[in-house]
Amino acid sequence: MLASFPEFDGGLGFILGLPRSEQILRPEAQSNLDFLLDGAGALFRNCSEREGGRMADGPTSSGSGHTHALKSPTECQNAQKRFRARQKERMTCLEREVAEKKATFEQLAQENLLLRARATILEKVVNCRDEQLSIVQAFEERCRASPDAQSCFGTGSSNTVVNGTDAAHESFRKMKKEQVIPQYKAFLAEVSKYLLHCQYPCSDPTNPIVQQVTACVQRMGYILKHLVLLNPSLMRQLLLLNMETMQPGAAVESHWDSVVASLQLGAEQRADIMAVLELYYGLLGKVYDERKLIRAGLAQGVGTLESSATTFVARNDLAAEMELMEQLHANLAKEHSAHTLLNCFFMGKVLLPAQFAKVAVYSYPFFPDCLAVALAVARQENQTRGGGSGGMPGSARVPPRGGSGSAASGSGSGSLDSHHQHSH
Known part of the structure; x- marks a missing residue:
């Protein structure tokens, strides 16, 4: 059927629409168009037969001197299977690579979340430490400024404090459980009364009851923090x-x-x-x-450290x-x-x-x-x-x-x- 076309010379020039002078068999064209269908639907492949690395010569319908032997349907089917197998293997490889990269990305994202959470925790801990240091430093500065060092660390009658903050620090240092427990129980009695009327989650700062609870907690928290x-x-x-x-x-x-x-x-x-x-x-x-x-x-x-007199x-x-x-x-x-x-x-x-x-x-x-x-x-x-x-x-x-x-x-x-x- 193809011989009926005057422009067909057995190569790929006819298909690519090239002039007769350029109708030569191009390897890249052959690799792109592997399979052709004839008028009856039969599957065949243009395969240039090479002998010793050169094209086989022989008469063609157009007399161009090139020959293109048609492979049998079985060989074409095998070639098609090999082609599909290669494509499937390539797709499998790509899918595996994508899955690996996705797993790596998810792992890094999880690590990033953990690091962000840890950074937040550390920021809060640093704030805690700064607050604690400010309390201790204020206490130590008063000790260094005092003419009597025993006013900070002793229990004698010479313990006298002038500054109000220093007096508070000194009182915390000297506190006994008999002084703290009554204050703590009074706090429990007061805050329990407010909690009974506080709706969950009891966190609305505009709610008067929440404000009362917060005030109680701040007072007791101040005492506990210093203790x-x-x-x-x-x-x-x-x-x-x-x-x-x-x-x-x-x-x-x-x-x-x-x-x-x-x-x-x-x-x-x-x-x-x-x-x-x-x-x-x-x-x-x-x-x-x-x-x-x-x-x-x-x-x-x-x-x-033996107690023997001879030691x-x-x-x-x-x-x-x-x-x-x-x-x-x-x-x-x-x-x-x-x-x-x-x-x-x-x-x-x-x-x-x-x-x-x-x-x-x-x-x-x-x-x-x-x-x-x-x-x-x-x-x-x-x-x-x-x-x-x-x-x-x-x-x-x-x-x-x-x-x-x-x-x-x-x-x-x-x-x-x-x-x-x-x-x-």
């Missing part, structure tokens, strides 16, 4: 006390679970608590690792003992710093005023324990994810604590703390 920083020993006593019986006691985990349930925390609040808890345990892990080395050094020096402490040994005690004191200060950061963040940056009030009310007869509440949140999160209670962040790194170990507490492992207390 944590200026009188940590009192905070330790309060956290280990049952305020109903006025006897030492510690609440069980289920008590703090009930406290958390009353708060109705949002997803963002829970995420913040989990993030700061992980940061807290990261700091505390380093503190306890350092403390292990100090304990090992103290254990080696026990023999130098004398060498000057070098005594210097080493004193250096270890200074290191222990600094180590305990680091632990206390981590506790105060958790306390400030939890009470000042995560909870709304109404939630702060609920923590206080539902914790009674025990004092609010920020670490215990945060661990209760972590337990609930792990149970929700199916991880049980064993997956809390840092739980494997931190040794058992004596007492409830609040965020305001300066206590760590009990034996070391008692050793530290006896050393003073």
Whole structure:
């Protein structure tokens, strides 16, 4: 049928519409037009037969000297299958590459979200630390300016303060639990009355009841904030006390679970608590690792402190003992710093005023324990994810604590703390 066309010379010039002088077989044209259909619908392929790297010669219908043998339908079908297989393999490769890049993008996006959340947490923690430093620095500046250093650290009758702020700091440092507990109970009675009439979520700043709750929380928060920083020993006593019986006691985990349930925390609040808890345990892990080395050094020096009259402490040994005690004191200060950061963040940056009030009310007869509440949140999160209670962040790194170990507490492992207390 093709021979009936006068312009067809057996090459691709006819199909491309080229002049007769340019009607030669072009490799790129042949690669683009692999298959042709004849009038009857039969599938064939123009394949230039090459012998020894050159075109095979032979007569053609137009006498051009080039020959194009037609392959059989089976060979054409096989070629078509190979072509489709190559295309399918290429598509599979591209799809796999796209899937890998998509997974990488999602992973990087998740890491970016985590880093943003961590940056937000760190900004809040830095704000907490700045606030704490301002309180402590004001106290220390007054001490340096005082003609009598004992007015800051002594208990004698010479303790006299002129400035009003200095007087407040001094009063916080001297406070006893008998002074704090009545104020705290009065706060509970007042704020409970307002909470009964406060509709959830009790966060509308224009609501008079919310304003009353906020005012109560600010007054008590001011007291607790200064006690944590200026009188940590009192905070330790309060956290280990049952305020109903006025006897030492510690609440069980289920008590703090009930406290958390009353708060109705949002997803963002829970995420913040989990993030700061992980940061807290990261700091505390380093503190306890350092403390292990100090304990090992103290254990080696026990023999130098024997009470035998024939045993004398060498000057070098005594210097080493004193250096270890200074290191222990600094180590305990680091632990206390981590506790105060958790306390400030939890009470000042995560909870709304109404939630702060609920923590206080539902914790009674025990004092609010920020670490215990945060661990209760972590337990609930792990149970929700199916991880049980064993997956809390840092739980494997931190040794058992004596007492409830609040965020305001300066206590760590009990034996070391008692050793530290006896050393003073």
